[in-house]
Structures are given as structure tokens and as C-alpha cells.
Amino acid sequence: MALKLRDLTLGYDRHPAVHHLNLDLREGSLTAVVGPNGAGKSTLLKGLIGEISPLEGRIDRSARRLAYLPQLSEVDRSFPVSVGAFVAMGLWHSAGAFGRITGTAAAKVAEALAAVGLTGFDRRPISALSGGQMQRVMFARLLLQDADLILLDEPFTALDTRTAGELLQVVKRWHGEGRTVLAVLHDLDAVRNHFPDTLLLAREKVAHGPTAQVLTAENLFRARQQSEAFVETAPVCDRVELGAA
């Protein structure tokens, strides 16, 4: 298993956003995370990379190295850095704070830029890029990170179909290389067409498994209901064990 979550609860100020989640993620699986707004999808990813600590439960991951694409990137787009230098950040794992950026590294950067359709952009400043181009740059950097577990938070939101399609090919390439990918998505058609597995989340796990079995009308209805019925101000956790009953 690339990732094992046991009774994982994540939240802010003791208010859970992800509630008692159990999950096993196979190595090399390509999984979409789907659910209504406020279902805890982004929180789950933040928990997995360690940006927030679990309130309860455990995260076990066998992955040596993970990469994360946040939903709202905190990249300062006015920062005076070239596309090539920005993408080269993805080589941190091999270069670190003090290592040399070698000629092979430059070749890797060029290769990653080519893979996302930005050949020849390496000397441009990131401030000159469009939103779609910037997302391609983010993907190029992810490519260089060479991670076993890749977490993507709404990677295709606000992209035109062509850009989204090309970046989807990058995701499929990762899948083909045996990397484990977990992507938060809203476009259910894209999920049905391209993602073998799906996790349907509404603070708690509604369903997880092969996409066709998860994305049923009944499950989606339950997810919406469960998300709305959650009592934000409950003084104690009076959750009924679904499996135990």
C-alpha cells in the first residue's frame, strides 16, 4: 500500500473537516477525490503532506518522496524569476540547498518544459505567463520532483479544455510510470473517463473503489446529504459507527 489512513480526523480549531477516515491506497493507483465543497478534500491533502497535523488517527505512507500541487498556489507571480529557474526548484531533492545545478539538470528542465508544451519558455519571467501557462509550469516542476506519491488539488480548474487535456496526459504518464496519484477533481465526466479509482468524500468516506461503482447516483446523493447534515457546532462527536452497526 502506498498510503494507509487509519481513523484519520483532520480539522481546524478542533472542528473536523475530515472525519474518522480509513483508506488504503494501492501503489501505482490513479485515484480521483470527489465530493461537494467543504467535504474536506483539500484538508485531506494538506494532512497528507503534513501541513496540518491529525487531530486523531494515523497516516502511514510507504512513499519515499511526495509532491503536492496546492489549489491556491502561494507563488508570488511578480517575483523576478525565470520559468527555467522556477521549474528547477523541482530538483531540490537532488540539489538541496547547496548542491550544484549541473548541465544534466538543465537538460532535465528543458525536457520537463517540453513535456508540458512550453519548449523555449525557460528564459521568460514567470510574471509574463498566462494562468494556463503558469499551471503548465507548476506541472513541469512536479515532473522534476520525481515523486512516488503525487497529490493534486483541483489541477484543472480554470483551464481551457486543451490545456486541461494536455496536463491530463501528464497525469496519465505518471500513472503509466507506476507512481501513485491522488487528484481532487470536480469534473465528474473527466473522472469517469480517465480515473480508474475514486474516493467519494463528504467529511467521511462515502465510497472508495473502482470509479464506476463509486460514482453512482445513490452515492452522490448520500455525499450531498451527509455534507449538509453535518453539525458544525456539535459539542461532542456522536458519530454512529457505520460499519459496526
Add this chain to the structure above:
Amino acid sequence: MSWLIDPFTDFVFMQRALLGCLAISLGATPVGVFLMLRRMSLTGDAMAHAILPGAAVGYLVAGLNLGAMTIGGVVAGLIVAVLTGAVARFTTLREDASLAAFYLISLALGVLLVSLKGSNVDLMHVLFGTVLALDNAALILLCAITTVTLATLALIFRPLVLECADPRFLASVSRWSGPVHFIFLALVVLNLVAGFQALGTLMAVGIMILPAATARFWASSISGMLIVAAVAASIASVIGLLMSYHAGLPSGPAIILAAGCLYLLSLGFGPVGSLFTRAFPRPHLDA
């Protein structure tokens, strides 16, 4: 020509002032460039005020003693930096508000301490510096701080740039994020302390920020900005000292005003994103 050179060849105190100012120009400006790139320009100003009570305590204990005031200033600055960072990390208050709170407390404490014992002359001394009366110890201190600053910046350059450009990414791939932020704040404090020996607490931040802001209108890469900023600060130092010598102006404000003039000129006519280039853009595809 002799107007430009004679003051520096004829008078030792002018040579010392020049050396001190050049040291500050080389050390403080790169720190200022990173402050600007991190949108923390006003943090420099706040930290400059935060140093005051430390210097004042040093002054109360040992009089106008370089070592005591330096150590006091560094300690006070670091305390405020650590408290600010801790409050921002562990409470709901943001870093800017938390810094504002601590530096105001610190400043009030500093003014109170200085006026407890010192005369107004002493207060002016601390606030506006003594660039024309730098002794050997002060010069060695200024040069040492510049050396330490440049060496440290060279070492932490890559994590620092990442921390400025994409802090979340740095945090996701390494543990550098916290340390690099703190090391950088320590450099800010050190250089402000260096600056206040020569230019005073109020003016020290000027030699840090004004050349950095100037550089933004001349260069579009980080290395370009670092070079332009250091050159601009050096030019301002020379012009300021000459104005001070020939017109009998106080030297600290003269240097900062010279830096200010360079900034205003660049703001108007610099080649990168200045008022002039915005008002008269070159036709596209003509680069």
C-alpha cells in the same frame, strides 16, 4: 573635480565615513532587496525602531560605548523578531500586526530609557548617528557585519529565494522554511545595528530600502537588482557625504536624501516598469 575628491584625500574623518558607508552599502542593500521581494519593506522600518531600547540599555549601562550599544541593539532586535514570529505562528494574530505591537512597545521603552538618563544630544546621537566620527572599532564592526552578511546570504541564497517565491513549496520539500526566515531576520537586525552606528536608528533603514526600491526599476533579475542596489547605495553615500561636507548638512539625512533622489529619478525614468516606460510603451514586437 577637486570638489569631488579633495574632501576624501584631505580629511581622515571623511575617509572613515566613506569606508563605513560603503560597508553598509554592500551589506545592507542585498538584505533590503530581499525585504522588498518578500513585501516586508516596512518590516525593516519596524525592526529599526525595535532596536532602540537595547541600544538605550547599553547606553545606560556603559555610556556611549560601541560594544554595549551594539549587543543591546542586537539582543532587542532578535527578541522582537522571535516574539513576532512566535505570535504569528502560534496565535491567530498575523505577522504584521504582531510586529507592529512589539516594535511600538519596544520603541516606547527605548525613548523612555534614553530620556531617563541621557540628554537630548544623546538622543539625537542614537536617532541620527555619527558617521563623521567613526572610530576604528566602529569601522571594524561595520566591515565585519558586512562580511558576515554577504557570506550568510551566499550560503542561504537558494532556500531564501524559494522562501520568497513559493514558501509553501519550500516547506513541502525541506525543513528550511523556518530557519531561513529566522536567519534572514537576524541579518536584518545585524545590518540595522550596523547602520545605526553611522546613520542612526531612523536613517539606517533608508540605506537598506531606498536602493532596493531603486534597483527594481533597473533590473528584472535578482542578481541584477542586487548589483544595482549596491551601486546605487554607494553612489548615494558619496553624494551624501560630499553634500554634507560642502554645504554643512548633517551627513546621515544627506546620504538618505541622496538615495531618495536616485529612487525618484529611477521611478520616473528607469528602464523597467517606471513611469516613463508605462507612459510611452515601446511598440510591441520591437524589442
